[in-house]
Amino acid sequence: MNLRRYNIYFHTHTISGIIICALLYVIFFAGSFSFFRDEISAWQKSSSYEANREVVKRDYNFLLDSLSGSYNLKGRDFSFYLKRNSFGTYVDMSTSNDTTVSKKPEVKKEGRRRGRGREKNEDSAYFTYDFAKRQTSDYTQSYDMGEFLYRLHFLAQLNQVPINIGTPFGYLVAGLVSFLFLFALITGLFLHWDKIKSNFFTFRPWNKWKTVWTDIHTALGVIGFPFQFMFAVTGVVLIVNFILLTPYSKILYKGDEAKIYQDLAYNDASTFAYTYKPLNKDFDLTRFVTDVENRWSGAEVSRVLVKNYQDENMHVIVEAKPSPKENFAGSGKLVYRVKDGKIVSEKSANTESSYIDHIKALVYHLHFGDFGGKPIRVIYFVLGVMGCVVIISGILIWLLARDKNNVPAYKRKFNFWTANIFMAVCLSMLPVTAFTFIMLKVLDNPMQSDIYHWYFYSWLVLSLYFIARRSIALTNKQSVFLSIVLCMLVPIANGIFGGNWIWVSFQADAFDILTIDILFILLSLTSLFVYLKIRKKQDKK
Amino acid sequence: MMSFHLCLTFVFPKENVIATSFITGYILWAFLLLWAFVAENVWKVWLTYIVLSLLLLTPLLFNLSS
Numbered sequence: 001m002n003l004r005r006y007n008i009y010f011h012t013h014t015i016s017g018i019i020i021c022a023l024l025y026v027i028f029f030a031g032s033f034s035f036f037r038d039e040i041s042a043w044q045k046s047s048s049y050e051a052n053r054e055v056v057k058r059d060y061n062f063l064l065d066s067l068s069g070s071y072n073l074k075g076r077d078f079s080f081y082l083k084r085n086s087f088g089t090y091v092d093m094s095t096s097n098d099t100t101v102s103k104k105p106e107v108k109k110e111g112r113r114r115g116r117g118r119e120k121n122e123d124s125a126y127f128t129y130d131f132a133k134r135q136t137s138d139y140t141q142s143y144d145m146g147e148f149l150y151r152l153h154f155l156a157q158l159n160q161v162p163i164n165i166g167t168p169f170g171y172l173v174a175g176l177v178s179f180l181f182l183f184a185l186i187t188g189l190f191l192h193w194d195k196i197k198s199n200f201f202t203f204r205p206w207n208k209w210k211t212v213w214t215d216i217h218t219a220l221g222v223i224g225f226p227f228q229f230m231f232a233v234t235g236v237v238l239i240v241n242f243i244l245l246t247p248y249s250k251i252l253y254k255g256d257e258a259k260i261y262q263d264l265a266y267n268d269a270s271t272f273a274y275t276y277k278p279l280n281k282d283f284d285l286t287r288f289v290t291d292v293e294n295r296w297s298g299a300e301v302s303r304v305l306v307k308n309y310q311d312e313n314m315h316v317i318v319e320a321k322p323s324p325k326e327n328f329a330g331s332g333k334l335v336y337r338v339k340d341g342k343i344v345s346e347k348s349a350n351t352e353s354s355y356i357d358h359i360k361a362l363v364y365h366l367h368f369g370d371f372g373g374k375p376i377r378v379i380y381f382v383l384g385v386m387g388c389v390v391i392i393s394g395i396l397i398w399l400l401a402r403d404k405n406n407v408p409a410y411k412r413k414f415n416f417w418t419a420n421i422f423m424a425v426c427l428s429m430l431p432v433t434a435f436t437f438i439m440l441k442v443l444d445n446p447m448q449s450d451i452y453h454w455y456f457y458s459w460l461v462l463s464l465y466f467i468a469r470r471s472i473a474l475t476n477k478q479s480v481f482l483s484i485v486l487c488m489l490v491p492i493a494n495g496i497f498g499g500n501w502i503w504v505s506f507q508a509d510a511f512d513i514l515t516i517d518i519l520f521i522l523l524s525l526t527s528l529f530v531y532l533k534i535r536k537k538q539d540k541k
Numbered sequence: 542m543m544s545f546h547l548c549l550t551f552v553f554p555k556e557n558v559i560a561t562s563f564i565t566g567y568i569l570w571a572f573l574l575l576w577a578f579v580a581e582n583v584w585k586v587w588l589t590y591i592v593l594s595l596l597l598l599t600p601l602l603f604n605l606s607s
Contacts, residue, residue, distance in 0.1 A: 005579060012578050182571045225559040237563045244566055245559075251547060251601070252555050263556040 001392050006191065013187040015054055017394055018418075021185070022176045025391045025426045027235075030153035032384030033433070036519065038085035039512040040146035045497045046442050047132060049085050054502070056087055058134045059286040060065040060304070063129055067093070071125075074098055075274060078306040084370075085512075087132040097274040097308055103278030113472075120490075131226040143448035145440055148455065149433075154239050157452075167242070175240030177411065184230035189225060192218055210400045214493050214538045217393040222385050227383045228390075264356055265331065277312040289318060298323035299349040302405065314338040322349040324371035329353045329361030351353075376516070381519075390437035395422050396472075427479040432459045434486035434520065435436075441497040480531045487524035491517035545569070545597050 033040070042048050060080070067073060075098030081090040130144040151157065158170030165172065192199075203215045221228075249260040293301055305317040316417065320332040332349025336342070339482070353361075365371040369380035388523070399419035402411060436455045440446050446454075462482075464477040494517060495501035505514040546562040566601070580586045 008578050014576070178570070179567065182567065183574060186571055187576060233564055234565055236567050241563065244562060248547075248559050252559075260556075260559070264560065355557045356560045359563060363563065 007393050009187045009191040012182055014398065015190050016180045016184040016187070018398055020180045021391050021395050022169070022422045022425055023173065023177045024056070024181055024386055025422075026429070027155070028387040028391065029155050029426075029429050029433075030413050031231075032381050033387070034146070034150040034153050034383070036515060037146035037150045038083075039150065041086060041088075041144045042510070043494065043516040044446075045085075046144070046500055046513070048505070048508065049087065050088075050512045051155045051508050051510040052132060056089070058082075058089075058131045058286070058289070059134075060289060062134065062286075063091075064285065066134075069243060071123075072096070074310050076309050078304075078309065080304040082300075082302055084302075088128055088130050091125070091127055091129050091136075094121045098276065098311070109473075113199055119325060131490050139176050140448040143451065145437065145451060148448075150450050153524055157456075171239050172215055175236055175243070178232055178235035178239065178411065180285070182236065185225065185229050188221060192222065194541045209395065213393040213396045213400065217397055219388055220390050220393075223264075224383055224390065228387055230366055231380040234363045237363050238367060239368040240501055265354075265360075267367070272307045272315050274308055275312045279310050279312050281340060283314070283339065286314070286315060288336070292318045292334055296320055296322065297332075298326045299332055312339055315344070320339045320349045324365060327349050327353060328365065328371065329358040333356055354454040392423070392426060395419055395426075401471075420470060420472060421463075421467055422465045423472050423475050427475055428459060428462040428466060430480035430523070431479055432462055432484050432525075435491045436484065436488065437516075437520070441493040477531070477534055480527050480534065483527040484524050487520045487527060490520040545593075547598065547601055 002451065018249065038049065042050075064073065064078075071093070073096075075096035077094040077097065079090075079092040081092070083089060118526070127136050127138050130137070130142075135276075156168075157175040157465045158173055159168040161169050163169045183521035187198075195218075199218060203219055205215075220407075245257075245260060249255060249257045253259045253263075285304075289304060291302060298322040299322045301318055301320045303319040305316075305319075307315040312336075316336045316338060318332075318334045318336070322332065326351045330349055330351075330353035331347070331349045333345070335344040335346075337344050369377050381398075396419070399415055402415045407415075430457065434460055436451065439454045440451070443450055443454075444501050466479070469475065491502055494513070495504075500510070500513055500517075502514065502517050505511075546558055546566060577583065577586050
């Protein structure tokens with residue numbers, strides 16, 4: 001490779017890397033934990049899905065009955081979005097299609113859109129429902145740590161920043177970061193291309209620091225490359241795909257965005273006419289959904305839509321995702337007319353899958369790592385943490401390469417402060433996460449605002465402390481020490497405040513709760529190992 | 542990148558091309574960005590990109606007018 005190209009790759013890699021590193025670390029760290037999102041929810045709520053899977057039944061009839069106590073349900077549309085590996089569901093209830101029942105929608109109040117909360121007039125409702133506890137709660141009450149980390153990994157919390165650019169600010173930043181990440185990966189690969197074979201097994205841990213960081217960066221970078229490349233691409237697709245879809249819909253669909261989403265099977269815009277004639281028939285929704293589930297063996301129902309409730313033209317649409325073992329790509333959809341019990345259309349989850357299903361399944365399954373059970377997610381977690389290590393070592397190389405005598409003092413000062421701040425923010429994340437997990441158990445019934453406060457304020461305080469101490473070695477050592485203590489306290493807090501000691505969870509078959517406890521014990525032990533290594537190194541000096 | 546995939550829509554069903562471009566589009570885009578850095582002469586890159594876009598868009602422009 002000629003020197004000019006090498007330099008170009010080198011500089012584009014360095015610049016794109018240092019711009020995104022801190023945010024990318026947050027994305028990787030929170031994202032790695034999000035593989036265990038459902039387990040974290042079960043852990044926080046002390047309600048195990050795995051232990052009760054066979055016992056709890058999703059009883060839609062009961063839910064509709066209890067809703068009819070406070071609403072007139074006639075003529076409404078219902079959408080149930082079932083959460084995976086959980087008994088929870090989001091319920092979206094529209095106003096009635098029957099104009100004699102529905103109240104006139106009031107004038108919309110101007111308000112900021114927040115996350116999934118939507119502006120609705122009073123007669124419609126959007127809430128979550130727990131089939132196990134038979135409780136409804138609004139979004140902020142049911143918000144949990146799993147949701148928090150999941151949303152943090154695409155920077156949803158940044159959406160609150162009042163910068164109006166027509167699209168949620170946090171998502172756009174996350175999309176930009178992940179596109180630059182893709183760019184940095186490609187330039188990094190080219191940069192390292194000539195040495196990729198010769199240096200594959202090179203690791204010189206007893207050399208000077210810069211070589212150690214470089215070796216870590218390239219070795220883990222090369223091993224993790226396919227994994228990270230896949231995440232960069234699928235990440236862009238999942239978060240900012242409107243960048244592609246908007247021009248496509250303008251040119252190919254003459255600006256009709258609903259049509260493009262329908263063609264890509266993201267959304268179902270079909271409407272069913274309201275007849276104003278009552279339905280003279282009892283309908284058992286619970287049984288119906290169970291029947292559909294049995295029809296496609298192994299498939300998991302993801303959405304249940306009820307149109308024109310109790311009208312003669314009432315329809316039920318059930319959508320399901322096949323189990324990845326039966327059919328990797330695919331989506332089932334069944335439209336059922338209640339009046340005469342006829343199946344209007346059916347696309348089986350297990351046998352038919354279109355080309356679009358294949359692409360979408362590829363993107364989703366690869367990104368979420370949900371195709372091979374827990375072992376795959378553990379591997380994903382480890383590879384994700386490896387990504388964090390690559391980022392950290394990248395920052396350190398960047399600093400050490402510029403920490404020379406021929407660099408002017410003001411530049412060195414700036415470089416040090418950049419690295420200092422980035423390291424403080426990044427390394428304090430693990431202890432802060434463990435700390436928030438403990439607080440979840442200490443607090444009684446924590447809500448969205450509690451999680452926000454405890455997580456972000458403790459992160460701020462710890463970062464400021466580390467920044468103020470102005471020593472990267474100290475940041476490293478103390479954050480590792482805090483991680484040992486706090487991670488170990490997580491399962492203990494779960495035992496003391498929730499009664500879920502490890503052996504209790506084990507006996508109750510609550511493996512999802514157990515997973516989180518064991519995860520933190522392992523993190524604590526890893527930190528301990530790192531800490532002892534640091535001590536040993538210091539003693540030598 | 543856009544024009545390349547738009548051109549493909551005349552050969553293949555458009556929704557399939559759109560779905561494919563979710564993956565190929567962004568990778569191609571990143572490489573086009575990189576090439577702008579690597580190239581010796583930036584004006585040449587500009588020229589190539591513009592000519593390529595127009596060339597690939599010809600079927601589309603033609604189609605709209607007819």
